[in-house]
Amino acid sequence: MKLLNLASNNxxxxxxxxxxxxxxxxxxxxxxxxxxxxxKGSNDAVYDVKIDMVHPKxxxxxxxxxxxxxxxxxxxxxxxLEIFPEKEQQMLDYIEEQNQMYxxxxxxxxxxxxxxxxxxxxxxxxxxxxxxxxxxxxxDLYD
Numbered sequence: 001m002k003l004l005n006l007a008s009n010n011x012x013x014x015x016x017x018x019x020x021x022x023x024x025x026x027x028x029x030x031x032x033x034x035x036x037x038x039x040k041g042s043n044d045a046v047y048d049v050k051i052d053m054v055h056p057k058x059x060x061x062x063x064x065x066x067x068x069x070x071x072x073x074x075x076x077x078x079x080x081l082e083i084f085p086e087k088e089q090q091m092l093d094y095i096e097e098q099n100q101m102y103x104x105x106x107x108x109x110x111x112x113x114x115x116x117x118x119x120x121x122x123x124x125x126x127x128x129x130x131x132x133x134x135x136x137x138x139x140d141l142y143d
Contacts, residue, residue: 003056007072015077024082039075
């Protein structure tokens with residue numbers, strides 16, 4: 001999954017679209033970890049793609065985005081998913097897991113911040129609280 005992990009967000013999702021749209025014209029295995037294929041791009045252009053599973057940054061495509069650069073393009077992603085279709089669900093599961101972890105961390109952080117605010121407010125005197133409320137209401141007038 002190295003190649004998919006190195007793809008930009010846009011290249012990853014567009015590569016999934018290209019795979020679902022059956023844009024892979026042909027592919028062959030060059031050796032155990034290298035594959036070559038032809039992928040139909042936009043405007044019916046056909047791009048030559050070579051992916052290296054061990055060294056993904058050595059993968060190449062002659063599309064305008066990737067030609068001469070060490071980037072993972074949507075055509076490489078589409079070819080990878082054509083050869084290894086199980087990777088799509090693995091990546092989607094991984095993304096969902098990461099999103100759930102982020103949401104849990106965010107909720108925990110918000111609860112901690114709420115508790116800090118509560119503790120801060122409870123330590124204020126009535127006069128301090130009144131002054132802060134007045135200042136906030138004045139600030140809201142100008143926002």
